[in-house]
Amino acid sequence: MDLRSDTVTRPTPEMRRAMAEAEVGDDVAGDDPTVNRLEATAAEFIGKEAALFVPSGTMGNLCAILVATRPGDALVCGHLTHSAEYEGGAPAAVAGVSVRFVPLTPDGVLLPEHVQSGITPDNVHHPRTTLVILENTNNRAGGTCTTRAQTEALADLCRSRRLWLHLDGARICNSAVRQGVPPAELAAPADSVMFCLSKGLCAPVGSILAGSAAFISEARRKRKMLGGGMRQAGVLAAAGLVALTRMVDRLAEDHEKATRLADGLAECPALELNRALVQTNMVYFALRSKRAAAETMAAALSARGVLCYAAGDRIRLVTHHDVPVEHIPLAIERIRRCAEELA
Ligand SMILES: Cc1ncc(COP(=O)(O)O)c(C=O)c1O
Structure with a gap:
């Protein structure tokens, strides 16, 4: 009984068939029709203008951090947030961004007043706070859900303080299914969202980063810089399409x-x-x-x-x-x- 993680799920027979039959091209040149279809489908699914297929949730989060910040900035996130605590120190090591952890409620929700307490004062002594990361579901809190209204409240604060709101929605579909709302509803208030195809949705590899067309165009450059530009990635995207269209409700x-x-x-x-x-x-x-x-x-x-x-x-x-x-x-x-x- 492998209860270590939903990342241990293997591709379903339908995914393996789709992978074997996938039409492919060079995705770095924009030529892979299956990747293009996955990105278009994913953007619509999550309610954003554009989407990018990335090899992992970690790379999706990191691309978002790299676009939303400059070296020397600070980001604010909840206690033990995955992207800051379990991704090899990437915000600091790669993006040059310091992390300010703030408390979550006992049921794993990040409140505006907690974020507020983590924002640095605007003077020469401090790093500039430019980014807030919300995790829904929140892994270390227990796989707990954040509602649309709670996300709106954070987005209001971010707008008023000119902060980017990135949603680490590795398991946003779990949250959406539990709350009986479309994933796009939970992602709507965020400027960018990452969600994983390779966890409960059973795809073998891959995550989606989504946001405005301008954001994704920048994120695509960051993905390339990080070595995440893949060639005939349609083989993987084909499984991702099955994940998105067949595996959410279950x-x-x-x-x-x-x-x-x-x-x-x-x-x-x-x-x-x-x-x-x-x-x-x-x-x-x-x-x-x-x-x-x-x-x-x-x-x-x-x-x-x-x-x-x-x-x-x-x-x-x-x-x-x-x-x-x-x-x-x-x-x-x-x-x-x-x-x-x-x-
Ligand atoms: C909440 C959360 N975000 C991001 C990730 C990173 O995803 P990946 O393992 O695909 O890099 C994980 C992985 O478990 C996660 O639980």
């Missing part, structure tokens, strides 16, 4: 699996788990006794065939397409036994 099944998992684990007295944070496809829990480190428990679970990651002092489980629903009771039972042994 994310509800992944959420249902996570809910069942959380319901089962919440009944284990040895475990600590906040049910309110289980909103999409992630379940975080900890050993109540804290006698064993999260890494110890993750290793013990993996040895029992329940692959998972430790995240700080908790364990993270992620449900996805390749976890059959019948495995959920089995996972609960193995985790319960393991927790009792370690408690």
Whole structure:
């Protein structure tokens, strides 16, 4: 049972067929018809003027940071935001941008007043704050959702302070499905948005960066600079098209699996788990006794065939397409036994 991440999903048979049959060309020259179709489809899907196919979410976020900032600037984001904490220090290392982390609400929402507290004063001593990054769903908070209204509130602040609002929507489709709204609705207030095809949507490779035509034209230059200009990338884009058109609605099944998992684990007295944070496809829990480190428990679970990651002092489980629903009771039972042994 591989519950480490939704990134472990493999391409579906339909994707493999589409990949084998994809029409291709040199995408750096703009000649790949399948990439062009994916970018047009993705732009419409996410409600932006233009879109760019990038090899990874990390590169999509970095292209956005490079377009929205200049070296020496600062960006503001929530505690443990992926693009600042889990992408190799790229904002500092590549874009020359310092990161100002601000708190999130307990349910993983970035509020304007928190962002406000992270914005540097406008004088010669400080870096210029030029960018805010919002993550929806928020991974480390638990796969939690931010609403359109909450995003609007951030966008209002950004407009009034002349800050770029970038949405790391790696799992925006999970958020949209959970909230019963189109992904474009959640992305509308943001200046740019990145979302991943290679996570719950099962494509083998790739993410989308979207925004205005002028923004994407600049982002395309940054992608090339970073080595992300791909040639016959239509082979990958073909799977991305299947991801976008066939795999979004079924994310509800992944959420249902996570809910069942959380319901089962919440009944284990040895475990600590906040049910309110289980909103999409992630379940975080900890050993109540804290006698064993999260890494110890993750290793013990993996040895029992329940692959998972430790995240700080908790364990993270992620449900996805390749976890059959019948495995959920089995996972609960193995985790319960393991927790009792370690408690
Ligand atoms: C919230 C979030 N943003 C960005 C990324 C980066 O995506 P990639 O692994 O494709 O670089 C991830 C990856 O897990 C993520 O969880």
